[in-house]
Amino acid sequence: MNLPELVYSSAVTDLARRIADLPRDHGRWLVAVAGGPAGGKSVLAAAITTAVNDAGRTARAIPMDGFHLDNSILAARGLRARKGAPETFDAEGFINLMHRLKNGNEVVYPLFDRSRDLAVAGAGVIEASCDVAIVDGNYLLFVEAPWSSLGQLWDLSVWLDTPEAELRDRLVQRWLDHDHTPEEALARAESNDLPNARRILAARLPADVTISARDIKK
Numbered sequence: 603m604n605l606p607e608l609v610y611s612s613a614v615t616d617l618a619r620r621i622a623d624l625p626r627d628h629g630r631w632l633v634a635v636a637g638g639p640a641g642g643k644s645v646l647a648a649a650i651t652t653a654v655n656d657a658g659r660t661a662r663a664i665p666m667d668g669f670h671l672d673n674s675i676l677a678a679r680g681l682r683a684r685k686g687a688p689e690t691f692d693a694e695g696f697i698n699l700m701h702r703l704k705n706g707n708e709v710v711y712p713l714f715d716r717s718r719d720l721a722v723a724g725a726g727v728i729e730a731s732c733d734v735a736i737v738d739g740n741y742l743l744f745v746e747a748p749w750s751s752l753g754q755l756w757d758l759s760v761w762l763d764t765p766e767a768e769l770r771d772r773l774v775q776r777w778l779d780h781d782h783t784p785e786e787a788l789a790r791a792e793s794n795d796l797p798n799a800r801r802i803l804a805a806r807l808p809a810d811v812t813i814s815a816r817d818i819k820k
Contacts, residue, residue: 613817614646618653621661621734621758630706631734632755636742636806637762638799639686640772642815646762647738649818660732664703666739668712668721669696686798688741693748696739700755703728703735716780740798743807753807761809768815769799 624631635647647663654661669692676682681690702709713725728735741749743759753759764772773795777787 611817613813614649615653617760617811617813618650619657621650621736622654622657622659624734624757626659626733628733628757630703630732631757632700632704633734633736634742634752634756634759634809635736635738635762636740636744636759636802636809637815638764638769638802639740639795640769640776641762641764641799642772642818643738643740643762646760646813646818647736651736654734654736659734660729661734661736662728662732664699664711664726664728664735664737665713666691666696666737666742667714667716668726669693669699670714670721672720684794686740686795687801688744688746688749691741693741697748697751700737700752703737704755706730706733740802743809744802745805745807750807756810758811759807759809761806761812762815763812764815766796766799770796 621631621633633650635643635650637643644663644665647665651661651663670685671690671692673682673685676685676690681687684690699709699711708730709728710724711726711728712721712723714721742752742756743761744750770791773791774787777790778784782790
């Protein structure tokens, strides 16, 4: 099981091996990778997906972010400044997608284009032959309804633990990368993203596996 370019820690390779060794007669396995915003979930999901595919399975990474509500809807609801909070996603649509994934057929789903700050319909597809879906998102292990109904769908759940100080640095850098000034980037992180992260941490369901963000790479 070789991971190209980057060398990952034993925590990641052990998790990938555990997933790769799941029985093949189960149907499609759903693996949740949850954590705070900018915590490294997509990096971890991509690493696991690569390793599982290298081990001879067919895995796909499925991000939750394609279910962001459009900015026009958020503005109409007075939620534009709260983008990323639980109520700013199409939660029911995402839950329906997870049920469809569980059924094992081909599924088409939206992806989020961060450079344009919008979701693109029909931009991703998981083939019927794919037997492992690695799903990443902020609210996959969240006790508030309707997100809480997701817990029963996961065959394996992973919590990515990232210290708040590291989240702050990553979030500020994210906004700097999108042409915000340092003052604007810090304000976005402090006023919205970090409160969302604290809300997730305070109301999360137990995970089967916990991995530290510092353990993703050696």
